[in-house]
Every structure is written in C-alpha cells, then in structure tokens.
Amino acid sequence: MSSKCRLCGDDRELRQSHIIPNFVIRWLKESGATPFLRGVDDPDTRIQDKKEKLLCSECEQRIGDWEQQFASRIFYPVIRQQKTDFEYDSWLKRFTISLSWRFLVSSFSAMDAWDSDEQTALREAEHHWRAILNGDQPLSAATRSHHLILLGETESVPSEAPEGWEFYSSRGIDASVVTVDDGIYIYSKFPQMFLLSCVDPPSVDGLGEARIEQTGTIETPQVVHSPWSKIPFRRAEIITENKASPREQEKIKQHIQEHPDSLVDSKTIETAVLNRHTAVEFTVSQPA
Template sequence: MNKCRLCHEEKKLEESHIVPKFLGKWLRKNSATGYLRSNEAPNMRRQDLFKIHLLCKACEDLISDDESYFANTIFHPYMNRPEASYHFAYDERLIRFCAGLSWRVLVYLTEHLNDEDNIEIQKYKLKLENFLLKKIPNLDQYEQHIIPLELNSQSPLNIKHSNVNSYFFRSVDIDLLDLKDERIIYIKIPNFIIIANINYKYISKMRASRVALKKGIIAPKNYYLPIEMYNYLDDRLTFIKENINDEISDVQTQKILEDIKKDPDRLMKSDTLKAIKADHYSSLSKPSK
C-alpha cells in the first residue's frame, strides 16, 4: 500500500500514464513501424508511453474519464477531419483534462525526475489537486491553454528547421520552462501544444488559446506564443536534430529498415511518411540565399 498522489489516501496504486495512453496507441497505429521511440532514448523501441505508480484506482478513473472526453470530442475528430477547417465545441471536461495532464506532468518532472521544492510550484499543485477532486470550482490564475497545430503550416521555425512537422505531428514532449523566474508547463502531444500557467506575467497575451472554465470553441484563431516559447522550440528542434536523430545506432537503424521491408504498405499509409513529406515540402519552399 502506498499513498495516492492525488487524494493522499493509503491505497493500492495503479500504473498511471503521465501522457494519456490513447496517444501512444494512436502514434503506434499510425507509425511506419508499429513502434514508438522517445526523444530521450531513441535506441529503445517501445509499445507504450511512459507510466509510473502514481494514483489509486478511483483517482485514475477520475482522470481517465476526462481523457476519454478529450480523445472522443477533440483529438480524434481533429485528426480525422476531412478538410482543413475545424470547429469543435467543448464543455468543462476540457479544462479538467488539461488540468489533470499538466498536474501529472509537473508531479513527474519535479518529484520523480528532479527534487524541486518551489513555493509557486507547490501552490500550483495544491490548487490543481483540489480542482481535480472537485473541492473548488475554478483555477484562478493557473490558466490552461491549448493550441492546435496544422501539418504543413508555416512559421518562422520552418525556415530554420527541417524537422518541424515531424516534431509537431509525431512526437510527445514535456517540460517545465523557467522564463526568467516565471514558469509555465509545456506539453506537446501530436498536433496540439498544451501550456499551463504557473506564474508567467504575460499570460494574458495568450487569451485566444485559453481553455474556458465551462464551455468554448476550438477553431482557427490568431494563437499567440511568447517569444520565449519560440526560442525554446528553436533550441529543442536543434537538439533533436543534432543530438537525438543522429544517435540512433546502426543496429536500430537496421531494425527500422527491416520493419519497413516487412510491411511497406504500412509505411506508405503512415502519418510518419506524411510528416516527412511535409518537412521535405517545407524545406523546398524555403527562400534561396
């Protein structure tokens, strides 16, 4: 028996996914090989996203309900839409999904990877715990934001990097960003960026992406990212290209090729290939020097 990290009761703990399980299943189903590889361990192929013993069954079920709502109402309809336009209405379960995800990510990053004890982080965790347990009705300054990403969309990052689409469309990434002693939680899932505010003073500029407490719409808008976020993504994309992609061993490269040879049709139908083509198209579209 251990103490559940959410309700703090002594109970048997479930294996909890930090990032929802359905995202790993979607990535694997639509991949060229049927396996997952993380940015942190590119030479290890996996069949699931990372999970740890974190929550009791009751709390796991509570969060899973919100994940199912996001999957069925936003994620899958967005990914399967027949045309570029989109307009998805949501209710209070979306902010619960974002809050549950950002809380789990922060607990994992600060308590399991790093032993970080910061008063602002502790206040954030407590606020979200009470919100998820339905003890309080709102999150006040701890806003949750969601930004849809488009395959083939153009941004300043495309001009500099040849892996933007692969990163945005085919990866999962999490981080706690320190922006000059102001902090936000960064979560990148396929085709969405989720940002949770801890104490970033310019968060009001991101109003277009703010998740409403009761109901709202996810549709094309003039989404705003702080310049610090662009700088972070610039560094992150460079790191992935130079320090991760180039680290895949010859043995693992051969395994990838063997998987593709076994089922070439899977490659041709995969989202992996779509992302690679989008990156190639973006590189061809760059202005010549």
C-alpha cells in the same frame, strides 16, 4: 500491494499510469511505421514504456473520463481534419490540469533539477491542481491559466522552423517543464497541438485566443504571439541534437525491413512526403 495514491492520498492498489495519455500512444502506434515511440530528451527510451504507479482505479477512472472527452471532441477531430472550431466546457480545463499535474508528480518532471524558488513554485502548483482535481476546491478557484494551441498544415513553413519541424509538429509527443524569460510553465505536446499550463507567473499575455476558460470555443486559426510561438520550435531543435543511438536506429530499420507494409500504410511516410509543406496553423506575430 497497496500504496498511497498520489491524487486522493488513500492507501490502495495502484494502476500503471501513462504520463502521455494512452489514446495518444495508441493512435501513434496504429498510424506509424514503427511502434517504437521515443522521447525528445531521451530518444533511446520508448515512450510507451513510460508508466508509473501513481493512481488508484477510482482516480484513474476520473481522469480517464476527461481524457475520453478530449480525445473524442478535440484530438481525433483535429487529427482527421473534421472540424476547425471546438466547443468545450469544464472537462477541458480539468483535463489540462490533470495532464500537467500528472507530469509534475511523475519522476519525469526532474523536480530536483530546478532551483529552490522554482521548486517552490512547482510544488505550490501541484498542491493547488491536486486540490481542484480532488474537488477540495472548485474549478473557479483555478488561478493559473491553461492554453491549447492547435497546429496543422499550411502552404509553407516559417523561415525560423528548425530541421525536423514537420515530423515534430505532425507526430511528436513531448512533456517538459519549460522556462520562458523569467517564468516557468508545463508544456505538453501531442500530434498537431500543444498545451501550456502557467506555473509562475499564473497568467501571461500573448495567448488570449488559446486560453482555456470554464466554457468556450477554440477557434482556428489562432494568433499566438512570440515567445510562446517559439516554444515548440525550441523543443523540435532538441530532436536534431538528441538522436537515437546507432543501436536503436538499427532496431527501427530492422523492424521496417521486416514489416514493409506498415511503412506504406503509415502516417510516418505521409509526414515525410510532406517534406517542407507542413507548418503551424496559427499566426506567428509579435505583440504590439
């Protein structure tokens, strides 16, 4: 049965699209003690089940090419601690735009929860990003800025880090519309990194070193000013407030008991052993 592709607009057979890219889900499942991945806002819903029929095969392939570039050139080298500097060209901005756009057009963006002005800004961003992804506008026409902030291991945790920060930083996945002061942004969290797309205003101060250009190099450590450095802390706090129900916790416990070898070999227990020794790699500082 054909439906309208959310990107190209043609009536075609649609594929099930992950909201969080599949390479992230796959790494978490392969390296974790339990394959049950749960979200921040709804911990009883498994993230790997969050798919929607959004794109036709052609558009899925186009976005998949940018995902593959990001996975091989940034995600896996960061996870494996193979590099500290990351060169890129246009694929990085296209990937980031596609990530934020796909979240916006999914049901998980909860567009109706925002006031009319915010909904207008979000819809304008979606329309603009869709035009760029379709090639109707050149990438140089992208007026909204996008940012990649890398997280990693350091000797101590900042004093303001909330409970559960180590796990959220190392293995957390998350996607949300967030507000900072009077602005609205798309926040996407992968293990050891997060991306931020500006909606309104179109650009911000304090994220210069993390800004994604047409071509460039992401160098670490990064200097990320407040309030941007506090966004992942705020999201991590939600984890402690929205814990899985007792029934779901029992499912996890039962799985680990039935598959004890998966716990011993997993990154989940490695993260737990780190205890309070994992922190943001970038420098948290106040703007001058």
